[in-house]
Amino acid sequence: MSRLADALAPLGLMLLLLGAWEAACRLTGVPAYFLPPPSQVAVAAATGLPVLVSAAWNTLSVALVALALAAAGALLLAILVGLSPLLERAVRPLASALQVTPVVAVAPLILIWAGIDHPERAVIALAVLVAFFPIFSGAVTGLRSADPDLERLFDLYGAGRLERVMRLRLPAAVPFLMEGLKVGAGLAIIGAVVAEFAAGSGGVRGLAWQILDAGNKLQTDRMIAALVVLAVMGVAVHAGLERVERAGLRWWRGR
C-alpha cells in the first residue's frame, strides 16, 4: 500500500501542478505565445511527435558518440598518467584549467576549428570536452584505489608496471569508472545541447535546435514540448545507466 502511495505521489503532484497551470491560463486569459496551457503543449507534442523523436535521437546519438570518445580518451590518459607520476603532475593543472572553462565560451573557437561546413563535428567535440573530466578524474582516483597490501603482493612477486595496471589497478578502478561514466553521460547530453545552441541553425538538428527554432517563431508550445522530451530523455538515460552500474557492481563484487 505504502509502495503504491510512493509511486503515485509524484504523479499526483504533477497532475495537480498541470491542473493549476491549465486553470491559471484559462482564468487569466494570458496569451498563448507567452504561456500556453498544458493541453496546448500536449497537442503540439502530439502533432510534432515524429520531428521531436528524430530531433531527440540526433541529440542522443551525438551525446552517446561523445560519451564513447570521452570514455576511451579519459581511460587511456588516466592509464598513462598512472604509469608516470611526472606526467600526472604535468597534466593536472591543464586539466583543471580546461575543466573550469565554460563550454559556451570555448564553442565559437571549436566551431571555427571543426570547420563551418562540419558543425556536427564541433558539437561532438564540445560534448566530449564536457564529458571527459568526470570520467578522467574518476579513472585517476580509481587507478589509485587498489588495496595497498595487494600492491605489496604485486611488489613481492615482481610484477611489471603494465601487469600491475592490467591485473590490479584497472579492475580495482571499476566502481570509480562506472560512477564517472554515469556522471559523464549526463554531462554529455548537457554538452550536446549547449553545443547545439552555440552552433545555431547550421548545426545538428537536435532538440536544442528545435527549441531555438520554435523560440524564433514564438511557438512557445513547441518549445515546452521539446523541453519535456529533453527531460524525459535525460531521466531515461540516467535510469538506464543506473541499472548498468548496479549490475556491473554486482558482477564486480560477486554478489
Place this chain on the structure above:
Amino acid sequence: MTPATVALEEVEVDYRGRGRALGPLSLRIGDGEIVALVGPSGCGKSTALRLLAGLEPATRGVVQRAPGRGETSVVFQAPTLAPWMSAAANVALPLELSGTPKPEARARALEALERVGLAGAGASRPAQLSGGMAMRASLARALVTQPRLLMLDEPFAALDEITRRTLADDVLALWSQTRPAIVFVTHNVEEAAYMAGRIVVLTRGPGRIAGEVRVEAPLPRPAGFRTWPVFTEAAEAISALLAKGAEVAP
C-alpha cells in the same frame, strides 16, 4: 644453529622526516624456525615484518635475505583478496605473476585451497566467504608458492576466538608439511606462546628488543598444550617482558 633465512644487523628505519620508527634491531630467523614478534601498538612490528619480507628498505644497518624473488609470502591483517576474482584466481595470482602457466597455476591453487580446508570453494568470490574462510584463502595464496619464508601480520586479529585457535593449529599443521621459516606479528601473548618456538618482545616505539622467550615443546602443539606449565610460563614471561618494554623511554 640452523642457517639464517633472514638476518637483521643493527637495522634502523626512519619515518620520512619524523624520527625513528624502529631499531636499532638485530635479529636472525633460522631455516624452518617459527618466530613471533610481540610488542605494544606502534612499536614498529609491521615495519619489521616488511623489512624482513624485503618490502621496505632499512635506513641504516644490514638486511641479509636468503630467499629469492617469489620465495617469501606475506599474509596481511585483512584477507586482502581481490573482490573481482574467484578464490582460486586469487590463490593462483602469485604463481601467475611469477610466470607459471595459467592452467598449472590454477591446478596448484585448487590443491592449496584443499590443503587449507576450502575444497570446492575455488569458484566462490571473496564476498561469498566468511571471515575465517577468506583468511584461509589468503593463507592458501601465501602457501601456493611453497615459500621458504612466510610472514604473517596479525593475521587472526579480526577473527573470533574459536576460529583463531583452529587457524593457529592449521598453520602449524601446514608448517610441518614443508617447514618454511615463519615470522608472525601479534599482540596476543597466548597466541605467540602457542604458535612460536621463539618469541621476540619489542619495546614501545621505536622498537628495540626487550627480550626473547623460547618455548621448548613439540610443534605442532599436542592436544591440551594450553594447560601445560611450559605454555603458561612462556605466556607469563612474555607478559613480563612486555611490561618491561613499555617502561623503556623512547
